[in-house]
Amino acid sequence: MFFKEAHAAEMLVAGSEIAHSWDLLWNFLVWLSVFFFILVVGGMVYLAITYRAGSKHKPKYITGNHALEALWTAIPTILLLIIFAWGYALYGKMIHAPSDAMEVRVVAKQWLFQFQYPDTGRTTINEVYVPVNKPVKLVMSSEDVLHSFFIPNFRVKSDIVPGMYTSVWFEANVPGKHQVYCTEYCGTSHSQMMAQVIALSPEDFEAWKAGKKFDSVPRAGQTLAEAQAEAAKIALKQSAPMSLADQGKALTEAKGCIACHSADGSVKVGPSYKGLFGHEVELADGSKVTADENYLRESIENPNAKIVKGFQPVMPTFKGLITETELNAILAYIKSVK
Amino acid sequence: MSNSHADNSHGHGHHPALAHHFNNMEDQFEAAKFGMWLFLVTEVLMFGGLFIGYIVFRGLYPEMFAEAHKVLSVPMGALNTIVLITSSLTMLLGVTSAQRGERTKSVRFLWVTILLAACFLVVKYFEYSHKFHEGLLPGALFHNEHITHPKAPLFFSLYFMMTGLHGFHVVVGMCLIFWIIRRSKRNEFSPEFYTPVELVGFYWHFVDLVWIYLFPLMYLVP
């Protein structure tokens, strides 16, 4: 609530009950801090000016005041204990998921999040679909280094540690897309390691489970009209309609491809797009193939079938996560990066 | 600390080892001893980090420690314990002799201490080379088929880190003892000034003390 007043569409949303409780504590701390800031800094300015050298006040020899010192030890102590207790109580709610929570498994790796849904066996990448008003628990592990899963709208976060399971849980009560960040530094593309929680109405969620696609869900807190207006604004900025290659470029950003594949020839986790199309690639087993359309298609849908020499088989499959039209756009883009 | 300044007089004719910023030898000695104690505190904390690591992993994998420690040779460890305790004794005798001004006696005890330290290292060398031969190495370098516990390499990481750091301290100690022997031969010490001998003695007792803890923790895991 605290932020919502400023720019409804752009700012943080309180997307769960816990987020609202959190905002209450936050607001308490903000106003308490404002009070103490005025007390200390205001007092400082007041005393410095009032008792400046040459003022009419008579200086006095004072070395302390036990009553005052006791007071400014006791009052902060009490306040801090209250803050501690409040913070701990809320923290307890934040970390203990209700027993009926829907469970989703999360695997983090440089630099993406993979989600596995136990009941349907589906897998998604960088997008996790959940129903609103139902607790969801994410059980997380890491394949390589430390990562962290942070959903600002739900005010929850947990590190993801290789070799152990950690979890976060939330119960979204605002439908729409909620931003997710990796907040534990994990290397080159740390700042591109983002995901979305896509909170759907229960009916929509059932539909999603049945295979329906939800491609343009508005951001949480945004009405459909606002989302359309924003999309229109973006469309207006791009004077000409987008070429297929440009659409593909946008897709590689949205799908997180660029975290591992560069367009400028630099080597990240995977090979660069630059100069790839139509050229020969040497594979790990020493054989050679030409990077044509079918090779690229296979590399996206079944990445571990042919591993390029010098790279690890770490890419997850995107089969079923990318439509045919999207695939065409991405291939057009890869073709264009010479 | 011996840059005595010509302008300073301290009443009585002062000792050549008295630094200009101290009032008398006693203050200077006290300060040096205090400094050494503080240094040993930092040493305790440094080894303490490794001991904490040991406690954590032993708590996590007690059965692994029980299995892996068996390859360490208790007789050799016990021999080294005796060698080091004896060296502590000879060190002590060396320091008291220096304190009494018995130079040749002190030097003789210090040489025996160095010799015992060398014995310790020779035994350690045989232990280490056996481990190297058997592939009982830290972490990723571990390759031994007889120990089955998958986390066993961690035991050898701790073993080599702890005994290695201790061994490094033994070598440093030998250099320090050698240094005070040379100074002693140049007749720099007297009952009024034997601070370096005393401090090296402190250090050596500390090194022995660390081993007293390492031996049961590493070799005698129940």
Added chain:
Amino acid sequence: MTTSSHSNYLNHSKGLWSWLSTLDHKRIGLMYLFTTLTFFLVGGIFALLIRLELFTPGQTIMDPNTYNRMFTYHGAIMVFLVIIPAIPGALGNFIMPIMLGAKDVAFPRLNLASYWIYVAGAVFATSALFLKGADTGWTFYTPYSIRTNSTVILVLTGAFIAGFSSILTGLNFIVTIHKLRAPGQSWSRLPLFVWALYATSIVQVLATPVLAITLLLLMMERLLGIGIFDPKLGGDPVLFQHFFWFYSHPAVYIMALPGFGIISEVIPVFSRKPIFGYKAIAYSSFGIALIAFIVWGHHMYVSGQSELANFVFSLLTMAVAVPTGIKVFSWVATMYRGQVRFEAPMLYALGFLELFTVGGLTGVFLATLAVDVHLTATYFVVAHFHYVMVGGTIMALLAGLHYWFPKMSGRMYPEKPAAIAFWFILVGFNVTFFPQFILGAQGMPRRYWGYLPEFTLLNQISTFGSWLLAVGFVYIAIYLWKAMRNGPVATANPWSGLTLEWQTSSPPPHDNFANTPVVTQWPYEYRVEKA
């Protein structure tokens, strides 16, 4: 440097070698000062480049790999090579023995060794710059720091070596304070700067060895793969965080406490009033130092550590705020019924109070468990520790630098440029870092090379602020350099201070005092003459 005719520590002996091999604590102090300020410049340039990169959401001037190295260098250099050694190494070394009425520190050769060990550490750490760099952040979290192919081992070695410098300085100071006080300089007459350095030294001596062993383990991890912190070999990456913060949280107080000491000296002198609550301020330093050792886990609320650990660490962390609050209240109260003057040291002391208050209050947010879950690892944390470290330590360093400049150089700095530079720094600092609180609360993570477009405006304000800060610092460098060469000659006691360093000439003679001083009163005895 100076042309004054009397024999002093600056003209006592001549030539570069007489400086590099000096055992004089004052010269060693100056060498620390110049070296730490040089690294401050280097670290500052990295900071400006970081802010410039963040001027736009995407790539502005560098790619992510370069950016990751920039923030690693900025953090590692500023922490290990600037803020930790700056105040104890430079001002502590120069002033503290004189404040005690001593001729030198207890172990002058060890003191020189500390300096050169620090330089050796710095050489190692910065040599990584010319190789493959280091991209782990200054915290070296495992397992990333084990896996990255950058030359992180050089930075680890550098920090490891520099740590010994810190340990030896702390040890030297403790013995000096115990054994070399002038006649009459009882514990209850010790200046608060000395008390603060004493508390700092204890932390240095007790915490730094743990860092040393941690870094050694991490080096072995990279060289031999010993696996202690590597989950692939059965190790525990979170154990590294425990080890690291066991040192690095107390290290925060190694950075902050000496600054508190400077503020405790400056405020009474420029208020012509005794310090309010001398004992409370002196003891609260120890309270802080003690609690500092048992709160490290508050860096790890979301690291996967247990709920019980979080409960304990949060509660203990709240306890730090109490002695810190006592200090702040006492400093403010000192001005009551004084005669406050606004020379540069006092301006910086007041600036310190403003920034440190914000830093302290936001610290309470982060200590609060539930609140920290959202805020940790965001820009809120970045803003918080810059308010404490820069707003606290660097402002205090600047206060001390101006306060003791006449003593160290024998010359006065110009007051008007100093005031102008102060306002640039105060305003620049707030413009740079306050927006980061808002960014963090909205969720912008730290160590991000790129960010979502909605964060653009606040990031640009922050970058603009960094330029104001740069102007302020460059201006200080210019006028201090000029003043050092040909400023007006300073008297022995330009601020009418009562601590012992003002009872000897400016600059002091080689042996500090012509005759060993005898202390007969409290250092804050600002009696008012009866009218």
